[in-house]
Amino acid sequence: MPIPQGARARQTPATTVPVRTGQAKPATARWRRCSSLARSYFDEYFAAASAAGIRQVVILASGLDARAYRLEWPSGTVVFEIDQPKVLEFKNSVLADVRPAADRRAIGVDLRQDWPKELWDNGFDPTAPTAWLAEGLLRYLPGEAQDRLFGDIAALSAPGSRIALNIGRGRREDSPALRTARERRKRLLAEAGITLNLEELWYPWEGRTDPREWFTARGWAVTTGDPVTLLIDHGRAQPEAARAELDHHILMTATRGDENR
Numbered sequence: 001m002p003i004p005q006g007a008r009a010r011q012t013p014a015t016t017v018p019v020r021t022g023q024a025k026p027a028t029a030r031w032r033r034c035s036s037l038a039r040s041y042f043d044e045y046f047a048a049a050s051a052a053g054i055r056q057v058v059i060l061a062s063g064l065d066a067r068a069y070r071l072e073w074p075s076g077t078v079v080f081e082i083d084q085p086k087v088l089e090f091k092n093s094v095l096a097d098v099r100p101a102a103d104r105r106a107i108g109v110d111l112r113q114d115w116p117k118e119l120w121d122n123g124f125d126p127t128a129p130t131a132w133l134a135e136g137l138l139r140y141l142p143g144e145a146q147d148r149l150f151g152d153i154a155a156l157s158a159p160g161s162r163i164a165l166n167i168g169r170g171r172r173e174d175s176p177a178l179r180t181a182r183e184r185r186k187r188l189l190a191e192a193g194i195t196l197n198l199e200e201l202w203y204p205w206e207g208r209t210d211p212r213e214w215f216t217a218r219g220w221a222v223t224t225g226d227p228v229t230l231l232i233d234h235g236r237a238q239p240e241a242a243r244a245e246l247d248h249h250i251l252m253t254a255t256r257g258d259e260n261r
């Protein structure tokens with residue numbers, strides 16, 4: 001898919017992810033596949049939103065997402081980033097000397113608290129269309145919190161607003177490759193002095209509403225990205241073994257029409 005006019009990647013070495021060559025370990029290769037897939041998909045989503053005239057962006061659970069710095073935003077674009085206060089404090093300190101490419105407003109608040117109020121207090125305009133992003137977030141929320149989050153997003157979305165998100169669907173098979181990936185992650189965390197089982201922080205797919213159905217039921221026009229096709233479009237055809245796993249990955253965008261809210 002060609003990158004449309006609008007938010008394009010800036011060629012700044014400081015924020016460009018290095019591309020390594022050579023044979024990656026299966027777990028690393030899988031991580032790279034999924035993260036580069038999501039990165040391209042959501043970069044293109046923002047490019048299309050910018051091209052459509054949207055100048056208000058909210059990146060939920062932004063973590064270390066560098067799009068406010070890395071993409072070329074049209075003048076006047078405001079990018080709100082929401083994450084836990086400590087995460088944003090760390091990010092702000094690391095990037096203190098880097099100038100964002102948009103009017104970046106970092107909001108440290110727990111998404112289980114009254115984050116819409118914080119957004120308003122920081123200048124969010126509910127009458128302007130917004131491009132929302134929830135990348136790598138939903139699995140940290142139980143089903144009812146996910147529904148509440150979607151409800152808040154819909155209530156804050158003026159006509160023409162969009163959302164993009166991803167989530168792993170269904171139960172993944174406990175394959176040897178997954179076990180290796182888990183062990184590796186545990187080892188890396190232990191080396192950093194962190195005794196944490198990340199998977200204990202994740203909530204399963206079962207028991208939550210399929211986001212595609214949630215937004216469709218409320219009249220948003222939903223489009224899904226097919227991970228395998230997207231990777232082929234980007235010149236990265238995948239071996240058969242990787243396809244089943246990629247099929248678990250939902251990539252979705254939705255656009256709000258005029259009537260529903």
Ligand SMILES: C[S@@+](CC[C@H](N)C(=O)[O-])C[C@H]1O[C@@H](n2cnc3c(N)ncnc32)[C@H](O)[C@@H]1O
Nearest residue numbers: 061062063065083084087110111112135136140
């Ligand atoms: C896997 S990271 C994804 C970060 C970023 N969106 C990306 O894709 O690179 C998950 C992020 O969700 C944030 N997060 C999880 N639960 C949260 C909550 N209740 N409130 C705010 N942020 C939360 C974490 O702090 C973390 O930065």
